[in-house]
Amino acid sequence: MKYIVCKEPGTFLLEETNVPVRKAGEALLKITKVGICGTDLHAFQGNQSFFTYPRILGHELAAEIIEIDENEQGLKTGDHVIIMPYLSCGTCVACRNGKTNCCTDIAVLGVHTDGGMQEIISLPTDILIAAGTLTDKEIAIVEPLAIGAHSLRRAEIKKGESVLVIGCGPIGFGIIKLAQVAGANVIAMDVNNQRLEFAKEAFGVEHLVNAIDNPLETLLACNNNELPTVVIDATGNKKALESGVNYMAHGGKYVLVGHHKGELTFNHPFIHSKETTLMCSRNATMEDMLKVKEVLESGAFPTDAYVTHEVPFEEMIENFDSWLKPETGVVKAMLTL
Structure with missing residues (x-):
């Protein structure tokens, strides 16, 4: 499978590797859309906090389930899902108080651990949300709106x-x-x-x-x-x-x-x-993600106006520099896989 890695500030590489092996409690996912956010831009420029290289970026993600075990959410193969990109410990004082967004040991996809700029990824089932009627483009903007x-x-x-x-x-x-x-x-x-x-x-x-x-x-x-x-x-x-x-x-x-x-x-x-x-205000919680899903389902958010630029996954590297320039008029850029 193909993936894009930020090798060091200012350098992206398109590379290939084996499909990841799904672990117990995880789902194997095909990434369908990747939103580009300020974190990605700052990481590329070398001025993002809490960051080490090389890193596969991408935490605004839409995905389709390839493989999954029986689970409490009732998710199944073929379902399209929203991904909560914040991996929290569940046991620290913040998590115990419902503030998983600022977990003391938080790992954010594409920041502290490799993210979704790859064709296939394996992630914990409990960070997945059934997308319902949302389109892949809407799924990929749930996280920034959250x-x-x-x-x-x-x-x-x-x-x-x-x-x-x-x-x-x-x-x-x-x-x-x-x-x-x-x-x-x-x-x-x-x-x-x-x-x-x-x-x-x-x-x-x-x-x-x-x-x-x-x-x-x-x-x-x-x-x-x-x-x-x-x-x-x-x-x-x-x-x-x-x-x-x-x-x-x-x-x-x-x-x-x-x-x-x-x-x-x-x-x-x-x-x-x-x-x-x-x-x-840092990150978001599952409650916030579900609230955004509800707003998107209502049709109240102008998704097509918000997503101003879309390119195929393999054309990201040649376009990324332009998204750093204000004159390009980018609000939200998105990759399609």
């Missing part, structure tokens, strides 16, 4: 609440749509006017704020002269992460989804005066 679902669950979004989403990328767009589904009044912020226009056209965001051009003034003007009670950062940019609290109302919540490889600095008197609830 990141957003988890952040909104952390923030305990209420219907009618004002929510500012900073960063109109694939994670940000997921947060935007899921917040809309939850009944929030969503405001989008970015430095790129094309991304903001895309938020309006594809996701129906009425209120847009350019972070460079008088953002505070624009934000107040579009929100009844008040700041939003929830601000969610989906940029991972140091300047954006440190400034997001400026746009949050007193008594509000600031949720950091974007990940920065380094230190952040906040002015304590300022965040204290707002009685800021500052929280991080």
Whole structure:
């Protein structure tokens, strides 16, 4: 079978190996779609945390079962499945408290262990979810959307609440749509006017704020002269992460989804005066994945607009560099096997 490995920063290789041997408690899977995410881009560039090389990337996956034992989920050969890419220990304090997303010994496919950029993979049955009526393209975006679902669950979004989403990328767009589904009044912020226009056209965001051009003034003007009670950062940019609290109302919540490889600095008197609830949101849980499945089944998410680029698996290497360039207009790139 064929697979693509990131040998070192800046180098992908298309190679061949034997089909993996399925272990007890695992299912043998044919990968059908692989979504490309920021983690993959950062790994290729050499600036991804918790990373070692060589590594087979890919954790946004759609798959079809080739071989499986009898299981509690009732999954069988031929079923298409969603893959929860976070392998947790189940016994640490986080897992015991239902926070498997931040397990002390977590292994994420394509990050800590080899992922799905391979034709066939063997994975534990208990991380598989029956896809139901979802298409393979929808299956492959469940995981990135679940990141957003988890952040909104952390923030305990209420219907009618004002929510500012900073960063109109694939994670940000997921947060935007899921917040809309939850009944929030969503405001989008970015430095790129094309991304903001895309938020309006594809996701129906009425209120847009350019972070460079008088953002505070624009934000107040579009929100009844008040700041939003929830601000969610989906940029991972140091300047954006440190400034997001400026746009949050007193008594509000600031949720950091974007990940920065380094230190952040906040002015304590300022965040204290707002009685800021500052929280991080990492990965997702099975509950979040199932919530996203429900939203996708309802038809509420614009999948075709979200997935902007698709190429055959064997053409990924020649296209990958272009996906790093803003002018390419990539929101979500996807491989088809």
